[in-house]
Amino acid sequence: MALAKYPSSIAAIEQKIRKRFPSAAIAVDAPSRPNGLWFIDVNHQGHAISLQWQEGRGFGMTTNPGRGAYGEKAHEVFVDDAGAFKRTVSLLLGHVNTSPPECVRLRELRSLRGISQVELAEALDVQQAAISKIEGRKDNILLSTLRSVVAAMGGELQLTARFPDGVEKQLLFDEEPILAEERLPKTTASVGRRSDAQ
Amino acid sequence: MDASKAGRLKVFFERLRVAESARNHDEAFDLVATILNAVEDEMTSIPFNPTTWQTDGRMYPPQADAVRDVPDFPNLKRYRSIGHNTFIADNGAIEIAVPPPTDGGTTVFSKNGSDGKHVQRR
Numbered sequence: 476m477a478l479a480k481y482p483s484s485i486a487a488i489e490q491k492i493r494k495r496f497p498s499a500a501i502a503v504d505a506p507s508r509p510n511g512l513w514f515i516d517v518n519h520q521g522h523a524i525s526l527q528w529q530e531g532r533g534f535g536m537t538t539n540p541g542r543g544a545y546g547e548k549a550h551e552v553f554v555d556d557a558g559a560f561k562r563t564v565s566l567l568l569g570h571v572n573t574s575p576p577e578c579v580r581l582r583e584l585r586s587l588r589g590i591s592q593v594e595l596a597e598a599l600d601v602q603q604a605a606i607s608k609i610e611g612r613k614d615n616i617l618l619s620t621l622r623s624v625v626a627a628m629g630g631e632l633q634l635t636a637r638f639p640d641g642v643e644k645q646l647l648f649d650e651e652p653i654l655a656e657e658r659l660p661k662t663t664a665s666v667g668r669r670s671d672a673q
Numbered sequence: 674m675d676a677s678k679a680g681r682l683k684v685f686f687e688r689l690r691v692a693e694s695a696r697n698h699d700e701a702f703d704l705v706a707t708i709l710n711a712v713e714d715e716m717t718s719i720p721f722n723p724t725t726w727q728t729d730g731r732m733y734p735p736q737a738d739a740v741r742d743v744p745d746f747p748n749l750k751r752y753r754s755i756g757h758n759t760f761i762a763d764n765g766a767i768e769i770a771v772p773p774p775t776d777g778g779t780t781v782f783s784k785n786g787s788d789g790k791h792v793q794r795r
Contacts (some may be wrong), residue, residue, distance in 0.1 A: 512738050
């Protein structure tokens with residue numbers, strides 16, 4: 476198998492990284508198959524970043540690649556080389572690490588906090604069945620409901636908009652109306668941890 | 674709750690180490706995939722979705738679109754993933770190494786093929 480043709484996205488970001496960090500060790504790892512998975516490995520002053528690229532998927536990025544894991548996919552993703560380069564500069568200059576998105580379902584979050592459905596229902600002054608319904612629903616949920624549930628667990632709901640160029644902004648919302656059937660009491664009460672969570 | 678990646682990786686290497694040696698490339702490729710997928714199924718609640726681009730927290734076996742030829746070693750294939758190269762030889766031997774320039778290519782796992790020979794890549 477011959478090496479895949481050098482894509483312009485790979486060439487562009489490689490050139491930019493070499494120009495910005497002339498002392499960095501950079502290795503471009505080409506796939507054997509067309510449309511295969513490309514890698515660019517960068518090591519600058521001991522800070523290692525692995526970039527991946529594939530046609531139609533854009534860039535993936537992970538620092539400390541492979542540490543304590545095998546076959547893991549990218550921590551962060553970018554649609555083009557401009558966004559990936561900007562993030563690369565930020566990571567290398569700041570010696571900052573990427574981190575995988577930690578996604579949990581509402582039920583798992585409650586369990587992680589050591590809170591039972593009964594306790595959460597008491598904190599929100601609703602029936603346990605209401606909590607079960609909220610945790611089990613697969614369609615939309617009001618932000619206000621979600622905010623109340625997280626607050627009752629002792630947390631604060633934050634929403635972040637992330638863009639391909641690396642810009643991240645926390646979103647603010649005006650108070651939205653609460654539908655009657657989903658109305659939850661405005662409570663600041665939260666429940667503590669316990670070991671016999673459901 | 675899911676076990677840690679480091680803990681799952683340890684189990685994966687241990688099971689792969691004691692498994693019967695593969696007789697050829699395809700058997701070795703399947704052996705790695707079967708064992709890793711079983712470990713992840715048993716020790717995590719993360720659904721199997723190998724085409725995901727951003728991590729879902731699950732570890733995935735080598736993918737066909739990440740294959741590389743190894744210069745001067747026509748009987749050897751290299752499968753690239755983040756942080757690792759997985760070498761699989763025609764005799765079923767397996768070697769997992771850290772790619773340069775992260776380091777010099779340290780081998781973190783090695784298993785002989787059914788003929789008793791290890792991966793020859795230097």
